[in-house]
Amino acid sequence: MPQFYASCPKGMLEALEKELQELGLQTVDRNPGGVVFESNWEGCYKANLHSRLASRILKPILDFTAYQPEELYNQVLRHDFTKYIKPNQSISIDASVKDCMMNDQRYVAMKIKDAIVDQFRDKFGVRPDVENNRPALRIHVKAYKNMFSLALDTSGESLFQRGYRTEAVEAPLKENLAAGLLKLSEWDQKTPLVDFMCGSGTFLIEGAMMALNIAPGIHRKRFGFMNWLNFEKEVWEKLVTEAMDQEKQELDFKLYGFDIDRRAINMAKENASNAGVDHVIEFKREPVATVAPPAEKGLAIVNPPYGARIGDEDNLRDVYRDLGYTLKHRFKGWDCWILSGNRDLIGDMKLKSTRKHFVFNGNIECRFLKYSMF
Ligand SMILES: C[S@@+](CC[C@H](N)C(=O)[O-])C[C@H]1O[C@@H](n2cnc3c(N)ncnc32)[C@H](O)[C@@H]1O
Numbered sequence: 001m002p003q004f005y006a007s008c009p010k011g012m013l014e015a016l017e018k019e020l021q022e023l024g025l026q027t028v029d030r031n032p033g034g035v036v037f038e039s040n041w042e043g044c045y046k047a048n049l050h051s052r053l054a055s056r057i058l059k060p061i062l063d064f065t066a067y068q069p070e071e072l073y074n075q076v077l078r079h080d081f082t083k084y085i086k087p088n089q090s091i092s093i094d095a096s097v098k099d100c101m102m103n104d105q106r107y108v109a110m111k112i113k114d115a116i117v118d119q120f121r122d123k124f125g126v127r128p129d130v131e132n133n134r135p136a137l138r139i140h141v142k143a144y145k146n147m148f149s150l151a152l153d154t155s156g157e158s159l160f161q162r163g164y165r166t167e168a169v170e171a172p173l174k175e176n177l178a179a180g181l182l183k184l185s186e187w188d189q190k191t192p193l194v195d196f197m198c199g200s201g202t203f204l205i206e207g208a209m210m211a212l213n214i215a216p217g218i219h220r221k222r223f224g225f226m227n228w229l230n231f232e233k234e235v236w237e238k239l240v241t242e243a244m245d246q247e248k249q250e251l252d253f254k255l256y257g258f259d260i261d262r263r264a265i266n267m268a269k270e271n272a273s274n275a276g277v278d279h280v281i282e283f284k285r286e287p288v289a290t291v292a293p294p295a296e297k298g299l300a301i302v303n304p305p306y307g308a309r310i311g312d313e314d315n316l317r318d319v320y321r322d323l324g325y326t327l328k329h330r331f332k333g334w335d336c337w338i339l340s341g342n343r344d345l346i347g348d349m350k351l352k353s354t355r356k357h358f359v360f361n362g363n364i365e366c367r368f369l370k371y372s373m374f
Pocket residue numbers: 168169171172173174196197198199200201202203258259260261264286287288289303304305306319322
């Protein structure tokens with residue numbers, strides 16, 4: 001049975017493994033960056049369509065040791081790349097190299113590219129072009145201490161690009177990170193969800209898609225595997241039809257987004273409409289200091305500015321104080337999860353967290369903290 005590798009944001013490994021298992025995929029291993037699962041190609045398509053947490057689904061193809069360029073070239077020749085695409089299609093190589101005899105990433109990528117295109121030239125007299133933007137075949141190379149691993153990128157563009165977000169505020173969360181945080185929050189998908197600082201609406205849109213059972217990949221037009229000669233179109237179409245049949249039309253609760261910035265609220269509305277979930281989310285321009293609870297109980301989830309990317313720390317102190325005040329005085333009976341990369345500012349809320357996860361938002365180490373408002 002072929003093996004595939006689902007990568008994910010740091011801190012989301014267990015949640016991803018659980019998600020893949022819930023999709024009926026057999027997970028066999030994990031390492032710090034992702035989870036290995038065994039399945040046929042249908043399972044690979046399924047993971048691409050249904051995983052809310054994965055960043056990419058890769059198909060590992062080669063593992064070897066190489067110290068010299070010639071060795072690298074010959075090792076790559078062992079795998080027949082002509083079976084994936086036609087010579088008039090394009091490829092790209094993403095290489096990350098650490099502590100190797102050949103330590104120049106660009107050189108390694110070029111050598112691997114040479115071995116691949118030479119296979120096409122020998123067989124067809126024509127070779128694929130290199131195209132970094134939207135290649136038909138993207139090959140990921142990881143090399144550490146002269147051990148090389150090559151994998152095909154079945155997703156193409158990263159899976160956080162769901163296709164619904166046309167507009168974003170300055171520091172939006174990646175969609176798969178937002179979905180992963182919702183999973184960590186253990187939101188039951190049955191009670192109201194509030195985001196006090198919703199920005200482009202990522203938490204709420206992801207939450208609404210989960211609750212309505214809308215597959216995260218349903219709005220995407222392209223996946224890497226669709227360009228390949230082995231693409232089983234009927235299998236993919238069957239999965240898409242099944243996914244659409246399982247969507248719910250309505251919810252018996254709502255999701256609520258607030259933000260101080262009118263532009264952010266407009267973007268969030270637009271994005272929610274693109275995702276087909278605007279009928280279950282209410283957006284309103286309002287500062288966190290004055291927000292009143294829209295229901296007796298529910299879950300709030302917030303990604304306030306940290307100071308690292310937007311806003312400056314002194315002004316932000318007031319924002320965190322307002323957030324703490326609103327939670328304490330108006331949101332009794334609610335739980336709230338806060339993602340922040342700034343410990344000092346979290347302290348300004350003057351609340352005590354009851355649970356904590358460490359996650360990375362890009363390369364910023366963040367705390368994801370739970371507060372229960374009794
Ligand atoms: C880091 S961004 C949130 C990004 C969002 N999670 C997304 O994925 O697009 C922080 C948001 O907090 C909002 N904000 C800042 N101060 C606020 C306040 N006092 N009340 C409400 N929103 C505020 C900003 O307008 C910004 O949209």
